[in-house]
Amino acid sequence: MPRKSVEKRPSRMPNPKIVNKKCAFCQDKDINIDYKNIDLVSKYVTSKGKISSRRINGNCAKHQRKVAKEIDRARFLALVPYV
Numbered sequence: 001m002p003r004k005s006v007e008k009r010p011s012r013m014p015n016p017k018i019v020n021k022k023c024a025f026c027q028d029k030d031i032n033i034d035y036k037n038i039d040l041v042s043k044y045v046t047s048k049g050k051i052s053s054r055r056i057n058g059n060c061a062k063h064q065r066k067v068a069k070e071i072d073r074a075r076f077l078a079l080v081p082y083v
């Protein structure tokens with residue numbers, strides 16, 4: 001039986017989740033990362049309760065560290081769920 005020709009796709013398909021954007025906190029210096037700001041903090045938590053990675057949210061290392069710290073504080077106060 002002849003094999004059907006499979007359409008060749010590029011090996012590295014771009015993931016739609018990953019958007020190369022600049023760090024939101026570097027762009028807008030007025031944003032204060034704070035565990036009390038639940039709306040902001042919960043934006044960086046996935047639906048499963050994990051902290052979203054830098055690859056996805058586009059933060060720089062400095063601000064990602066700060067966000068992770070504040071999420072940990074918010075989790076301790078039960079403002080954001082644990083995994």
Ligand SMILES: [Zn+2]
Pocket residue numbers: 023024025026027059060061062063
């Ligand atoms: Zn930044």
